[in-house]
Amino acid sequence: MSRRAGRLYVVLILACILVAAVSLxxxxxxxxxxxxxxxxxTESRPLLDLWARMAGLPLPRLAMGMLAGAALATAGAxxxxxxxxxxxxxxxxxxxxxxxxxxxxxxxxxxxxxxYGLPVVSLFAFMGALLCVTVVYAIAHLRGGQSSSTLLLxxxxxxxxxxxxxxxxxxxxxxxxxxxILQWMMGSLEILGFEPVLEALAMAxxxxxxxxxxxxxxxxxxxxxxxxxxxxxxxxRSRRLLYFTASLLTAGVVAHCGPIGFVGLLVPHAMRFxxxxxxxxxxxxxxxxxxxxxxxxxxxxxxxxxxxxxEFRQVPVGVLTNLVGGGFFLYLLLTRRQERPTL
Amino acid sequence: MAIEADRxxxxxxxxxxxxxxxxxIGDGEVVSVIGPNGAGKSTLMAALLGLLPLAGxxxxxxxxxxxxxxxxxxxxxxxxxxxxxxxxxGFTVREIIEGGRYAHLxxxxxxxxxxxxxxxxxxxxxxxxxxLERTIDTLSGGERQKVxxxxxxxxxxxxxxxxxxxxxxxxxxxxxxxxxxxxxTRTPGDASTGAIGWFTGESRVAGGFREPAGGTQTAAGGNxxxxxxxxxxxxxxxxxxxxxxxxxxxxxxxxxEALLDTCRLEALFGTPFVLHRDPAGRASVHLDV
Numbered sequence: 001m002s003r004r005a006g007r008l009y010v011v012l013i014l015a016c017i018l019v020a021a022v023s024l025x026x027x028x029x030x031x032x033x034x035x036x037x038x039x040x041x042t043e044s045r046p047l048l049d050l051w052a053r054m055a056g057l058p059l060p061r062l063a064m065g066m067l068a069g070a071a072l073a074t075a076g077a078x079x080x081x082x083x084x085x086x087x088x089x090x091x092x093x094x095x096x097x098x099x100x101x102x103x104x105x106x107x108x109x110x111x112x113x114x115x116y117g118l119p120v121v122s123l124f125a126f127m128g129a130l131l132c133v134t135v136v137y138a139i140a141h142l143r144g145g146q147s148s149s150t151l152l153l154x155x156x157x158x159x160x161x162x163x164x165x166x167x168x169x170x171x172x173x174x175x176x177x178x179x180x181i182l183q184w185m186m187g188s189l190e191i192l193g194f195e196p197v198l199e200a201l202a203m204a205x206x207x208x209x210x211x212x213x214x215x216x217x218x219x220x221x222x223x224x225x226x227x228x229x230x231x232x233x234x235x236x237r238s239r240r241l242l243y244f245t246a247s248l249l250t251a252g253v254v255a256h257c258g259p260i261g262f263v264g265l266l267v268p269h270a271m272r273f274x275x276x277x278x279x280x281x282x283x284x285x286x287x288x289x290x291x292x293x294x295x296x297x298x299x300x301x302x303x304x305x306x307x308x309x310x311e312f313r314q315v316p317v318g319v320l321t322n323l324v325g326g327g328f329f330l331y332l333l334l335t336r337r338q339e340r341p342t343l
Numbered sequence: 344m345a346i347e348a349d350r351x352x353x354x355x356x357x358x359x360x361x362x363x364x365x366x367x368i369g370d371g372e373v374v375s376v377i378g379p380n381g382a383g384k385s386t387l388m389a390a391l392l393g394l395l396p397l398a399g400x401x402x403x404x405x406x407x408x409x410x411x412x413x414x415x416x417x418x419x420x421x422x423x424x425x426x427x428x429x430x431x432x433g434f435t436v437r438e439i440i441e442g443g444r445y446a447h448l449x450x451x452x453x454x455x456x457x458x459x460x461x462x463x464x465x466x467x468x469x470x471x472x473x474x475l476e477r478t479i480d481t482l483s484g485g486e487r488q489k490v491x492x493x494x495x496x497x498x499x500x501x502x503x504x505x506x507x508x509x510x511x512x513x514x515x516x517x518x519x520x521x522x523x524x525x526x527x528t529r530t531p532g533d534a535s536t537g538a539i540g541w542f543t544g545e546s547r548v549a550g551g552f553r554e555p556a557g558g559t560q561t562a563a564g565g566n567x568x569x570x571x572x573x574x575x576x577x578x579x580x581x582x583x584x585x586x587x588x589x590x591x592x593x594x595x596x597x598x599x600e601a602l603l604d605t606c607r608l609e610a611l612f613g614t615p616f617v618l619h620r621d622p623a624g625r626a627s628v629h630l631d632v
Contacts, residue, residue, distance in 0.1 A: 051602030084431050211449050224430035227491075229394055231498065232418030274563050276478075277433040 076264025104127020187318025262325025
């Protein structure tokens with residue numbers, strides 16, 4: 001590992017710790033650590049009581065934020081390598097539309113509720129995402145499956161179809177269901193308890209490990225698929241593995257948090273600037289930076305209205321990440337030097 | 344016999360791009376492929392690498408049908424520099440060249456000191472050693488081409504495929520490339536070619552790698568080269584055989600001296616050529632325009 005990458009990791013870990021600490025201390029709309037402590041100190045076992053209170057909402061929310069940030073950033077880096085395009089995102093292939101359609105259908109027909117102990121909405125969102133991803137892969141495979149561009153086209157097409165389905169569901173839904181669906185599509189880290197976190201953690205660990213195992217394949221495939229094959233990469237096998245790995249990473253997050261945009265685009269882009277394009281260094285950097293970035297966004301988003309206007313409404317974190325991400329890319333678009341002459 | 348192709352047929356969009364092409368390339372041979380645009384040169388190269396589905400025929404690498412070999416096994420025998428690169432340009436020269444070591448490493452195995460030495464030697468041999476930390480989007484076309492060749496050399500294979508390597512290179516880069524090619528094709532360990540001194544570092548190849556049957560660097564005959572070129576003087580400069588393709592079939596397959604027959608070239612390309620000999624007796628062919 002180079003010195004530079006090592007230093008960056010240390011900085012990123014410190015950033016994670018700092019964001020986590022500030023997030024817990026500041027809390028949500030004035031309800032932070034001191035509030036919880038003032039309640040807990042009068043109990044017979046104050047520390048245990050404090051833990052119980054924190055473990056209800058603030059801690060799972062923080063943990064989910066870190067995990068979701070890490071997973072989305074890593075998935076983004078993988079998709080960008082697969083499509084040899086730094087502007088691909090975890091949602092390029094319609095994972096978010098598939099998940100949203102699944103969630104919308106669940107909200108319309110089942111409302112909230114649990115199925116086998118799992119929230120129906122999360123379950124449907126996850127299945128929607130995986131179904132979408134599998135259909136995309138099957139289409140590309142039928143078309144010969146020779147190139148990533150076929151995959152890209154199939155993904156965009158299925159994404160459009162899912163969007164049409166979402167609009168149809170919105171049209172058919174009751175007014176209150178409609179607002180729940182829209183709320184879900186804005187993306188939020190508000191979850192209850194540690195169970196979703198543990199589920200997502202298991203998936204993220206598995207998928208992240210697979211991606212690290214294939215870090216050289218990622219490098220070579222990003223350099224070009226023909227080159228990769230001639231260097232000894234079994235391109236079809238690696239592409240299939242990485243495609244489902246990244247999709248799983250994304251689906252695991254989207255199912256619980258909704259489609260939170262731009263993390264998978266912004267973080268890998270920034271990290272490439274620091275550690276270069278090689279995935280052995282890039283993937284861990286993305287995971288760490290994502291784990292700091294998303295909870296920070298969530299901290300700002302959920303408190304924005306409270307700080308600015310004293311209101312208790314929370315801005316969905318997806319709105320903020322989209323704003324930051326959109327702004328960042330506008331900046332890149334306007335300042336990046338031209339590689340080719342334009343007409 | 345390093346590579347044998349028997350009655351290859353390749354279809355693309357319902358049309359045959361190669362028809363019944365047979366070809367044998369022995370260990371240590373240098374073969375140049377020439378022919379007009381669309382004659383099937385790049386397709387032939389891709390088919391010999393096992394990168395294309397065949398409509399007919401078979402390719403054998405050291406006697407084994409290539410579709411029965413893993414890509415990793417093929418990559419330890421043949422390195423390839425394609426004509427176009429469509430990848431992301433943000434990688435550093437070092438990362439690109441290190442990519443050449445893929446087939447010699449297990450997935451999580453770090454580069455050894457020997458791997459790093461091979462990378463450095465490949466960069467030195469192609470003259471890109473001063474560019475190692477630059478990203479390739481900052482390089483000129485000629486420099487990029489040398490980087491891709493360095494990566495192929497770092498693959499450390501006895502066979503090298505080059506698809507139009509001198510395309511878009513200025514004269515100085517072309518001359519350099521010819522020197523690199525000559526260094527590659529000469530007998531390994533030849534003291535007169537300092538550039539390939541690193542190719543003598545065979546200890547690890549012999550001792551550490553699991554080579555496919557019969558596949559180690561040929562000790563006596565030098566390395567094997569297959570090169571596609573539109574520049575007819577490149578084959579003349581590097582010697583060996585020339586394989587002419589026309590409309591997907593082999594027009595002729597003979598020693599490079601066949602290129603001095605301008606009538607044949609005219610028949611192949613459909614435009615007249617003139618032969619030129621310099622005072623030292625070296626021959627070259629040029630367009631008669």
